[in-house]
Amino acid sequence: MHRTETVELLCADAWPAVTEDKVGDWRLRAASGFTGRANSALAVGDPGLPVAEALDRVCEFAHAHDIPPVAQAVVGSANERAIEAAGWVPKTDHAAGHLVSVLVGPLGTGADGVSFLPEPSAAWWELAAGTTEPAPAQRHVLTTGEVGYAVAEITAGAVRAAVAGGLLHVSRLAVRPQHRRRGLARALMAATGEWAAGRGATECVLQVAVDNAPALALYEALGFREHHQYRYWVPACEDRSL
Known part of the structure; x- marks a missing residue:
């Protein structure tokens, strides 16, 4: 089974943003607002800076590309805990669901x-x-x-x-x-x-919002299982109208 970080990076490769930059291992992504995955910082691996400073870079990149700052972090990971400690909050208003189950299964x-x-x-x-x-x-x-x-x-x-x-x-x-x-x-x-x-x-991966019961039932019947979950985070004071 692939490591969680590897799965997230491969999913990002399969869903490429228009513009990308990096802060250490983190990927900063922008695509004119088309999907959360392509317009968020993928917070996996070591950002090479204290997380609070890395999040400042996330904000700078987002504002430079006219999108709201958003971080995508694996649920329960050290990065997610540090993002929460820095004062960010779950993006509960994300239209497609801010909490996502990553499923793996057979071809x-x-x-x-x-x-x-x-x-x-x-x-x-x-x-x-x-x-x-x-x-x-x-x-x-x-x-x-x-x-x-x-x-x-x-x-x-x-x-x-x-x-x-x-x-x-x-x-x-x-x-x-x-x-x-x-x-x-x-x-x-x-x-x-x-x-x-x-x-x-050799294997299939897909992402489904945790509240999408019909889709989860379909994929379970096809032999898929949850590999991990990720969640979107935003600064608590951010103007989300951007």
Whole structure:
């Protein structure tokens, strides 16, 4: 099993921000506000500075890129404890859920009715990103790297698959409401597994908000288990309207 820090770094590689910098091992990321993961400091490893000073750097980077300062830290880690001690608080207003379960599981097999597109179509963008005209940051985050764009039954469902360091990172799994409860989510997961196995992946990882019970139930049925959790943190006095 991969170490927690390794999993977080590989997930970050599979979900690249538009702009990145570093403070020691920490990654500072910005992508015009598109997703928390691409617009936060990944606080894993040694920042090379006292954590309070590293958080000042996080704030400086965020303000320079017109995004609110946010730190992503593994729950229960030394970094998270130090971030809390520095006066930061959980970002409970994060739209997608500030507390996230990172799940690992086997690669799926036996896909049927799923195809991979050479590049994302308008229908794929609509399902995966909620728009047929993605902004530059959306294009960068979702299409950079070794990425596959799977669709089920033409455009009934879609998913993003990315391989980084032997891990398949799955995200943006979506099925149109009128096509749900037909096994398309399972078919998409199976297809991504077969696609990723051909590119050297041996295991799958994905991230789900802890309050997303339907998704957690699906992935548990597919053999996934929780590897760890992470949480988003913000300065207590920060103006969150930025």
